[in-house]
Amino acid sequence: MKLKVLIPLLIATASSMAQVVYTDPVFPTQDGTVTIYFDATQGNGALDGVSPPIFAHTGVVTNESATPTSWTLVQGVWGTYDEEVLMTEEGDNLYSITYNINDFYGVPTDDTVYRMGFVFRNQTGSIVGRNEDGSDIFIEVYQPGLNVAILSPSIEPYIVEPGENVDITIASLSAISMDLYVDDVLLASTASDFLEYVYPAVDFGEHWIKAVVFDGVDILVDSTSFYVRPPVPIAALPASVDQGINYIDDNTVTLVLYAPFKDYVFAIGDHSNWLLNDDVYMNRTPDGNYYWVTLNGLTAGEEYAYQYLIDGNLRVADPLTEKVLDPNNDAFIGATKYPDLKPYPFGFTTGNVSIFQTAQVPYSWAITDFVPDDVDDLVVYELLVRDFLSDRSYISLIDSLEYLDRMGINAIELMPIMEYEGNDSWGYNPSFFIALDKYYGTREKFKEFVDSCHARGIAVILDIAMNHAFGQSPLVQMWWDGAAGAPSAENPYFNQIPRHDFNVGFDFNHDSPATIYLRNRIFKYWLEEYNVDGYRFDLSKGFTQNNTLGDVGAWGAYDANRIQLWKNVADTLWNVNPNAILILEHFADNSEEKELANYGLLLWGNMNHNYGEAAMGWGNAAGNSSLYWASYKNRGWNDPHAVVYAESHDEERLMYKNLEFGNSTNSDHDCKDPFIALERMEQTAVFVFAIPGPKMMWQFGELGYDYSIDFGCRVCPKPVRWDYLEESGRYRLYQVYSAMINLKTQYDAFSTEDFNLDVVGPKKRVNLNDPTMNVTILGNFQVAGGTINPSFQHTGWWYEYFSGDSIFVENPTAELFLAEGAYRVYTDVRLQTPEV
Missing domain, CATH: 3.20.20.80 (Glycosidases)
Known part of the structure; x- marks a missing residue:
């Protein structure tokens, strides 16, 4: 007998989010035919009430994908009437599409499909149906044989109030028995491939649902949790903390989130194994504007990924984090540019993730007294x-x-x-x-x-x-x-x-x-x-x-x-x-x-x-x-x-x-x-x-x-x-x-406050007047040669900066000839000729 455990994969799959989509059969396989049902009233609800046609935009995540959320073999031409991905209207904002997975996506023979990814759109693509948090929708693809899935609760984490019921639904494939446990207490058993149970939520805190199936040889386990939420603790902000991450010592941080109009917040992350518990249930200040929590027992110098779970349905990174993990883009940052980049916590959460790290080694600045040059x-x-x-x-x-x-x-x-x-x-x-x-x-x-x-x-x-x-x-x-x-x-x-x-x-x-x-x-x-x-x-x-x-x-x-x-x-x-x-x-x-x-x-x-x-x-x-x-x-x-x-x-x-x-x-x-x-x-x-x-x-x-x-x-x-x-x-x-x-x-002359310009027409002149050096700059921007009045500041010797040539000026306003496109920089102090 073999024991297999299904580890929940929180990448907005159909079994981990509200039922934006569901499938027939419940356990689609790579070489089989599946019908995808999309409920436009769920998720972000963007397509709720939008008149047909509605189109799928879909791809698959395979063993060749860069990340567990990277689509490949994408089907559908965006912004067009594409019959290949046209959804069938089922009524009441429900749409479906049916296909064989391998054939529809053109999956190479040696590739393994892990899941299908979706968004849904109107014809122009101006309205898009997604998950409630804006993420893509994923549906797991199963291997043939023994399988089990907890279909309800379908939201992870699932938060309930005391006295509410938890509707539990479990499905299995190829099993001869199926057992339901809550907190390791056996509640129901069946030889059927479907089980429903209503569990009354009474005790505050975290509770675990476990489904165990057996096919005569192997045991397979799926699990999920729900949290019975106690009243929000009310407490003033500790002294000397500010919004964002507050490092108290090498093992302690206090997180503060500005979140008026929100009912409750959890600070989930590596420190809580991405689960809900009382230690990450944030305090609310008496004015209702801030949520805060102090996390203890942290490992000094270790990076912790975390998010705020707000009102049970929104995961966000800390707005004032100094580092973000991105599930869609980090895979394309090379190790040479960013060595030892912390991996994104795929399988535990979705969306951008923030980072805190105690006991960071401060950068040793070589220059501590830098002052920029004058603005002029x-x-x-x-x-x-x-x-x-x-x-x-x-x-x-x-x-x-x-x-x-x-x-x-x-x-x-x-x-x-x-x-x-x-x-x-x-x-x-x-x-x-x-x-x-x-x-x-x-x-x-x-x-x-x-x-x-x-x-x-x-x-x-x-x-x-x-x-x-x-x-x-x-x-x-x-x-x-x-x-x-x-x-x-x-x-x-x-x-x-x-x-x-x-x-x-x-x-x-x-x-x-x-x-x-x-x-x-x-x-x-x-x-x-x-x-x-x-x-x-x-x-x-x-x-x-x-x-x-x-x-x-x-x-x-x-x-x-x-x-x-x-x-x-x-x-x-x-x-x-x-x-x-x-x-x-x-x-x-x-x-x-x-x-x-x-x-x-x-x-x-x-x-x-x-x-x-x-x-x-x-x-x-x-x-x-x-x-x-x-x-x-x-x-x-x-x-x-x-x-x-x-x-x-x-x-x-x-x-x-x-x-x-x-x-x-x-x-x-x-x-x-x-x-x-x-x-x-x-x-x-x-x-x-x-x-x-x-x-x-x-x-x-x-x-x-x-x-x-x-x-x-x-x-x-x-x-x-x-x-x-x-x-x-x-x-x-x-x-x-x-x-x-x-x-x-x-040279101070180029910052002088005493200067004259004749720069409106195509022949231009700048005169810079300074006790240290006078400068006359001439340019003929025409496409034909011509003369220009230099208005030298005085008679005597002038030196052309770029050529090193010199001229003796007897009449400062005597016209000089400049070829088309020519320029001259004259100074009355000889400067070193530049390398040009």
Whole structure:
């Protein structure tokens, strides 16, 4: 006789969730025919009442799948009328589909099918039926022979109130006997393949149901549990604890969850074997806003996975966890980038999982007193790790610092690295705001990157998106209106309807006390935990409760409340780090930007169109290539707080514009010619850095990157082209960038407040006046040669920086001839000629 035990697998299978689906037969086998029944009123209920046709979208999990939830052999073409997956209407929101599993999915002969995965959709795919928690629906596929399944209770964990009945249903296959136990007490036996029993729930706490079947040779056991819930204990928060994880000592943590309007919460996880018990039943504060529990007896230094089970039906990770385990994406993070990544607890839970770990070894910072360069000297290099390095890792990013340092940049701005949905992303779809996304590497390696930057005098600025969050965020899931497909009215963090037209995801209520606490907590965290030097705040104009839906112009108008919000944020962060660099992606009316700039915040200055027109050779006297707005003085600002750029992650690459749309009216100077196009990128770079104030550049712009922003798609991965360095014209462009950055960061004249610009037409001039050195920069952006008035500051000797040539000026306003696309940088102090 052999004893076999079925271990419950909590991956949202038909037997572990409410009956969204059920099958005939109860035990489908891989080589058999099965009918799948879908109840549209169950699960998330999205398709409840939706008129037919309804379609299945389905695949299988096999021995070849990457994870226990990874579909393969997917059937159904999304968004089409696909008869292969068309469901039959059975009435009362019930639908069915029948097929042979091997034949329908085209299962290879040697593959073993473990389970089938499903979602259901309307024809367009705009409405999707899933489990209640938004996860995919899975149905187990059984091996022939002896089988047993507890069909009811169908929810794990199953929570009941005292005095309620527990309806128990058990099915078996090929058994000659079946026994039912509760807490090891035999309650019923049958020789049938079906057993029902009503058990009265009386005693508080955890209880186990066990089904034992016997076929004359083997015994097979299935089990599940239910929990009779006592009243929620009411207790004030312990002193000195905050939301999230509180490490008390090496063996103790206190977890605190902000959860108003919730009835009860359990903190389940590795520490409880993912089961319910009194030790993980959380206390509620007297005001009803917080739930908390202290966990004792933990192993020092061990990572514990955990979630909050809310009101018995919602599992969420801690919104303030520092690390997330993702069942769908972690399998695709290589061990080289993230060694010893804790495995996801498949078989115990579903959805994202949070981590706590006592007795963590603190990172030993080599640089503890770093101060960034003055903001007017900033040269910010914006990069997306995904598209900058082939292996997409912090390891290689550290190795690339020599290249960036040699160019002379003094700040790196990383596109969002907070835990976002999926792996392959720009990062503007955040879900956990203080968890470092694992796709690029470990927390320790990121700290090493920051430390290495500081050792080279390079500041680290994080792009952060807190205008919104997406559907995987616990803050969204905890208060959700499934019928509306939006946050519920009770949600303390989000607006039900966005306040502006440019919103993506779900719009934060920026005036809510819950959001204000969260925002300050997050912004302070990265400064303190990772020693980063500041932020670029994505979509900062969206931080308002002023409702301007349908009127984009009104959205950008002066907003006193929004201004005060950003002043409050600045004060909070400057209290943590007085040198914190705070950059807004604002693009509001100048009256608002001026007030924010004069308060000390920096603001993005998008000059992509103007620099692009100049580079392509289309500049005209009317000013379509005017660089007038690149000057903070022309904006009426007190200080150089406009971070001016010709390229960013959001704008088309100028080299691509040159090659596709450049002026080719002069065959001897065709801006579409790759060599000419690169020369015009040199000229553009000179005039980016010529005008005083902080600057930003987009990755590989210094090499003339010429793939469109829409290559593949706007946010799709782009080719990583370090081989550009081997092309002489591109390497020369890098040298020009380096030479101009050197001037900007090393010479006071390039930060002077005394300068004159003539940059509206296609022939441009910048005069920088400083006691240490005067500079005159000239450029002819036409496609034909012409003369230009240099307006030298004085007579005498002037030295051209790039060539090393000198001229003696007798008449400062005498016209100089510049060939098409030519540029000159004259100084009245001889400088070392750069390697160009």
